[in-house]
């Protein structure tokens with residue numbers, strides 16, 4: 001199987017498995033797991049922050065940030081196709097008690113003028129905007145990247161109004177790779193950042209929140225409230241450490257493979273994608289011109305050995321990652337061309 005559904009599907013490398021087997025561990029709820037502590041210290045150092053906290057998932061990181069920055073009855077500004085708004089089980093409303101105020105964009109990238117227009121006036125009879133949450137790279141918009149000036153401006157202007165800004169940086173290392181700048185620079189002005197080691201960086205499990213010491217102390221409390229207090233978590237943090245050190249060094253290869261995949265898809269009749277717009281490792285594209293429902297394309301691709309995601313009847317997603325080679329991408333393209341032309345093997 002050539003699995004292009006997501007970069008979450010990557011399997012731990014032999015080096016990671018060895019490190020996991022040999023990890024020094026302790027009870028992390030007592031703050032005594034040396035490997036978790038090392039991962040947290042290293043993440044804080046890489047992001048130039050006071051502290052970091054290891055978490056089971058990115059969704060938990062985003063929810064904890066919302067809980068810390070907001071109160072029930074507040075509003076949170078986010079982009080219309082944001083992960084936090086579409087794929088996190090409505091947790092911000094369910095658990096956080098906040099109202100998402102979403103803004104549609106073509107490319108997933110919010111600009112200050114759009115954000116400003118959605119900030120509620122400071123009147124006692126209006127719900128108050130308590131947080132702005134950005135996503136970099138933007139998943140559903142196709143791995144798009146915030147130009148640093150654009151996210152900096154949102155942070156600076158929001159701070160002038162006393163509003164914090166959180167970053168869902170699940171793939172912020174992909175953004176940094178595209179921008180050729182360190183993550184600490186592109187995330188410096190955010191109040192909190194969540195990033196995943198379990199996506200393109202290759203770890204099997206885990207995300208981290210980074211921020212001030214005070215923010216992380218509060219985050220540790222919420223992590224426990226949400227049932228995320230882990231014990232000998234060093235066995236997974238050991239893989240996280242390798243992901244954090246080595247993962248970013250090879251993301252450029254995923255991006256090159258994604259552009260190659262996009263160029264191939266663009267040549268297939270009925271598929272609409274602009275390869276010039278593919279910045280990182282995610283491709284979101286329209287298949288309506290094939291006359292075949294995207295779900296049926298996904299099903300038939302799977303029957304022929306390729307896995308891809310269908311987001312609607314027209315839209316599909318593919319992600320490149322460390323477990324797919326250039327040769328497998330070429331193979332996937334050949335199979336896609338056959339499926340888009342209506343050649344089926346499944347019943």
Ligand code: TLP
Nearest residue numbers: 006008057058059060083087139168170
């Ligand atoms: N994204 C997953 C799916 O949930 C869609 C994927 O396959 O891409 N923020 C962003 C931008 C994400 O893409 C994801 C996961 C998360 C947060 C949540 O991370 P986890 O899955 O660790 O809770």
